[in-house]
Amino acid sequence: MNELCCEIGYKSVNHAGEQLCGDHVDVVEQEDGSTVIVLADGLGSGVKASILSTLTSKIISTMLAAGLSLEECVETIAATLPVCSVRGVAYSTFTILHIIQNRTAEIIQYDNPHVIFLRDGENYDYPKTEMHVGGKLIYRSLIHLQEDDVMIAMSDGCPHAGIGIGYNFGWKREDIISFMEAMNLCGYSAKVLSTLLVDECFKLYGGEPGDDATSCVVRMRKRIPMNMLFGPPSNRDDVNRMMNLFFAKEGKHIICGGTTSSLAAKWLDKPLCPSLKFEGDIPPIATLEGVDLVTEGVITVNRVVEYAKDFVGENNRYDEWSRQKDGASLISQLLFEEATDITFFVGRAINPAHQNPNLPINFSIKMNLVQELSEALQKMGKRIKVSYF
Amino acid sequence: MKMTVCIGSSCHIKGSRPVVERIQALIAENNLSDRIELGGTFCMGKCQQGVCVTVDGELFSVSPETVNDFFEKNVKAKLA
Numbered sequence: 001m002n003e004l005c006c007e008i009g010y011k012s013v014n015h016a017g018e019q020l021c022g023d024h025v026d027v028v029e030q031e032d033g034s035t036v037i038v039l040a041d042g043l044g045s046g047v048k049a050s051i052l053s054t055l056t057s058k059i060i061s062t063m064l065a066a067g068l069s070l071e072e073c074v075e076t077i078a079a080t081l082p083v084c085s086v087r088g089v090a091y092s093t094f095t096i097l098h099i100i101q102n103r104t105a106e107i108i109q110y111d112n113p114h115v116i117f118l119r120d121g122e123n124y125d126y127p128k129t130e131m132h133v134g135g136k137l138i139y140r141s142l143i144h145l146q147e148d149d150v151m152i153a154m155s156d157g158c159p160h161a162g163i164g165i166g167y168n169f170g171w172k173r174e175d176i177i178s179f180m181e182a183m184n185l186c187g188y189s190a191k192v193l194s195t196l197l198v199d200e201c202f203k204l205y206g207g208e209p210g211d212d213a214t215s216c217v218v219r220m221r222k223r224i225p226m227n228m229l230f231g232p233p234s235n236r237d238d239v240n241r242m243m244n245l246f247f248a249k250e251g252k253h254i255i256c257g258g259t260t261s262s263l264a265a266k267w268l269d270k271p272l273c274p275s276l277k278f279e280g281d282i283p284p285i286a287t288l289e290g291v292d293l294v295t296e297g298v299i300t301v302n303r304v305v306e307y308a309k310d311f312v313g314e315n316n317r318y319d320e321w322s323r324q325k326d327g328a329s330l331i332s333q334l335l336f337e338e339a340t341d342i343t344f345f346v347g348r349a350i351n352p353a354h355q356n357p358n359l360p361i362n363f364s365i366k367m368n369l370v371q372e373l374s375e376a377l378q379k380m381g382k383r384i385k386v387s388y389f
Numbered sequence: 390m391k392m393t394v395c396i397g398s399s400c401h402i403k404g405s406r407p408v409v410e411r412i413q414a415l416i417a418e419n420n421l422s423d424r425i426e427l428g429g430t431f432c433m434g435k436c437q438q439g440v441c442v443t444v445d446g447e448l449f450s451v452s453p454e455t456v457n458d459f460f461e462k463n464v465k466a467k468l469a
Binding site: 257258259261262272273274275276278281283284286296297298299351 | 394396397398401402405406409410413427428429430431432
């Protein structure tokens with residue numbers, strides 16, 4: 001197996017006063033392990049731009065993922081996009097990042113600011129080939145990928161940030177590059193890098209963006225496996241089998257749930273030491289030799305799901321979980337930032353104590369939590385495996 | 390004397406945090422820190438009676454409202 005994987009994160013801010021974003025990012029994973037990422041920027045802003053960019057990115061990603069040629073994609077777009085009644089053109093610029101087998105990046109760019117490529121932390125001026133497809137000038141590049149390569153695609157709302165307010169000509173490309181080089185040094189994840197870039201644009205616009213601004217960051221990184229055990233097995237006789245499989249796995253081990261961790265402690269024959277240090281409103285964590293993190297179950301995981309949903313969307317609560325030391329924040333740091341391949345070992349035992357109607361927790365909630373968490377993690381580009389016991 | 394407070398899901402919802410903080414404060418107020426060892430534990434399987442607190446193995450059901458009373462009767466009295 002290829003030891004690299006791509007981590008994808010994107011964020012947009014809307015044109016001031018608009019509810020819809022005129023930029024759209026679409027990510028399609030192919031069965032052979034390749035990924036097609038399209039960032040499209042529709043003409044104008046608001047509903048019209050949103051329709052143009054959504055159509056463009058969906059058409060390109062779907063067609064490319066199905067193995068059709070770039071020429072056919074561009075022709076299809078030109079033939080299908082609705083023509084703007086004011087300007088008389090159908091127009092949406094796009095950037096395509098095609099990550100082939102996590103080894104090669106094919107970058108195809110049409111009229112968007114050129115993708116910034118950071119290699120070994122520095123700007124890398126990659127070769128580009130000019131192509132004329134359907135009367136459009138398109139740049140195409142093929143780059144062999146290395147660990148820690150970072151690709152930053154953006155819509156023109158980013159370099160235009162601050163025009164007439166802070167800067168005469170907007171946020172210059174060289175300045176964006178040095179900003180991202182500095183941020184990249186901190187080892188932030190793709191989602192955080194894209195958020196930092198777009199937030200900076202928002203500031204430069206003085207809080208009232210004159211255009212939709214979007215950035216999409218792809219970061220090549222080593223695969224890091226991680227395992228999470230959640231709940232005791234429905235059949236008590238399966239405890240040993242579950243523990244054997246869980247502890248045989250490579251990577252860090254997280255255990256959620258009081259009963260579950262007691263069973264693990266028994267299996268490991270080590271003492272389980274719950275701490276009494278309360279951090280926020282999440283129950284305290286515990287320590288157990290041989291396990292990287294032990295937390296309480298449903299309340300903690302429920303909070304992790306909240307953080308995960310926010311992280312794939314608005315990313316407003318990053319400051320909370322990235323710094324705090326409670327169980328939910330620690331799990332979030334491990335799963336969202338460190339891990340790339342996560343295996344869940346979920347026990348389906350029903351905790352008799354939780355069948356009290358006065359408690360806000362029950363069995364179906366627990367099963368939903370795992371479902372929702374794995375969906376959010378998949379959106380972050382992680383490989384998820386769930387085994388039930 | 391060894392005291393443990395359950396910090397499992399169910400007891401957490403019923404208020405194990407205020408109970409622990411109150412007990413810690415009471416231990417400090419009464420200068421009993423060298424005589425009482427306070428620890429946490431995950432679920433003891435007695436969630437209906439939460440918040441579960443054990444004193445030398447004996448189980449008590451405590452709530453944030455009754456924690457002062459409990460401490461007077463079952464902890465201080467025994468140590469006196």
